[in-house]
Amino acid sequence: MQAVVVEQWGEARDLRTRDWPDPEPGPGQVLVEVRAAGCNFADTLMAQGRYQERPELPFVLGTDVAGRVASCGPGVTRWRPGDRVYGACGTGAFAQHAAVDAAALRAIPGTLDDDVAICLPTTYATAYAALVYRAGLRAGETLLVHAAAGGVGSAAVQVGCALGARVIGTASADKLAIATQAGAARVIDYRGEDWVQRVLEETAGRGADVIYDPVGGEILDASLRCIAWGGRLLVIGFASGDIPEIRANRILLKNISVVGLHWPPYRTHEPESYAGCLQALEELCVTGALEPRISARYPLASASEALTALGARGTWGKLVLVP
Numbered sequence: 001m002q003a004v005v006v007e008q009w010g011e012a013r014d015l016r017t018r019d020w021p022d023p024e025p026g027p028g029q030v031l032v033e034v035r036a037a038g039c040n041f042a043d044t045l046m047a048q049g050r051y052q053e054r055p056e057l058p059f060v061l062g063t064d065v066a067g068r069v070a071s072c073g074p075g076v077t078r079w080r081p082g083d084r085v086y087g088a089c090g091t092g093a094f095a096q097h098a099a100v101d102a103a104a105l106r107a108i109p110g111t112l113d114d115d116v117a118i119c120l121p122t123t124y125a126t127a128y129a130a131l132v133y134r135a136g137l138r139a140g141e142t143l144l145v146h147a148a149a150g151g152v153g154s155a156a157v158q159v160g161c162a163l164g165a166r167v168i169g170t171a172s173a174d175k176l177a178i179a180t181q182a183g184a185a186r187v188i189d190y191r192g193e194d195w196v197q198r199v200l201e202e203t204a205g206r207g208a209d210v211i212y213d214p215v216g217g218e219i220l221d222a223s224l225r226c227i228a229w230g231g232r233l234l235v236i237g238f239a240s241g242d243i244p245e246i247r248a249n250r251i252l253l254k255n256i257s258v259v260g261l262h263w264p265p266y267r268t269h270e271p272e273s274y275a276g277c278l279q280a281l282e283e284l285c286v287t288g289a290l291e292p293r294i295s296a297r298y299p300l301a302s303a304s305e306a307l308t309a310l311g312a313r314g315t316w317g318k319l320v321l322v323p
């Protein structure tokens with residue numbers, strides 16, 4: 001089969017799609033015929049060896065998978081060949097077939113297509129878990145989403161709107177329309193405008209109740225100047241490459257909470273919350289309250305191109321590889 005293989009740590013532009021042995025589903029595993037594989041910023045970090053987990057080389061890249069069950073390994077009773085499934089498998093998704101733990105998969109609800117399902121296990125789940133589990137976002141609150149046209153950013157805009165929040169999004173100027181389409185009531189060019197001042201103006205000086213930050217660096221630091229009394233600052237990621245430090249007095253003075261969210265380990269640490277999050281997202285998609293959209297589709301052979309653009313700020317929304 002064809003697969004995107006990491007043979008040595010390096011940049012996304014060095015990735016190659018090549019022949020690779022078909023995986024065999026082991027005990028408790030399912031062989032999935034991959035119909036869609038989702039690209040995430042974390043894939044670029046994993047290819048560089050800079051992600052929290054460093055698989056043994058060589059390995060097939062990619063975590064988010066949607067497709068059909070091709071066969072089941074020993075001990076699997078829950079799935080049958082032909083079942084439509086999706087999930088996050090850690091590695092192995094950027095290939096024509098992936099051997100995935102049966103417990104990591106969920107059925108794609110009948111009315112949803114693969115393109116919607118592939119958005120859920122990482123991108124939308126990160127947004128939902130952060131806003132609901134970690135920040136306790138309430139209807140009527142103001143939510144500020146940074147990088148609001150990016151993968152987890154545009155998901156947070158949509159989830160925030162579905163939860164009844166008033167959403168303000170920041171992004172590069174050429175991506176502001178995407179944040180508006182996702183549902184942001186106000187959008188701000190955070191590279192060209194005094195966005196802190198704009199947020200204060202938009203909130204009558206109070207600041208945002210919840211701030212969702214996948215960027216880090218000076219964006220996170222400046223966010224402390226436009227967060228409301230009792231606000232919650234969600235630390236989602238560091239797309240800027242800069243992990244900032246926060247002076248503790250700034251947390252005290254405005255009575256705020258700085259809250260981290262690391263989604264993938266929920267599956268082992270809090271399996272019920274993990275399943276509950278995906279269940280809630282499926283329901284929101286089925287009712288039409290959420291409408292995840294794919295921004296670009298690439299053949300597997302163009303994985304390097306897709307991930308290079310994603311890591312270099314050249315994309316918006318969700319990118320999908322179609323084997």
Ligand SMILES: NC(=O)c1ccc[n+]([C@@H]2O[C@H](COP(=O)([O-])OP(=O)(O)OC[C@H]3O[C@@H](n4cnc5c(N)ncnc54)[C@H](OP(=O)(O)O)[C@@H]3O)[C@@H](O)[C@H]2O)c1
Binds near residue numbers: 147239313315
């Ligand atoms: N905590 C978790 O469990 C979790 C889960 C998923 C992802 N994440 C993290 O969330 C972040 C975003 O992931 P994603 O998949 O949504 O990526 P993405 O689609 O590429 O979005 C990242 C966005 O960040 C903005 N950005 C600002 N400075 C940047 C820089 N120097 N280089 C690249 N982008 C920059 C860009 O938007 P503008 O051009 O509009 O600024 C870009 O579109 C990553 O750090 C990722 O690791 C965390």
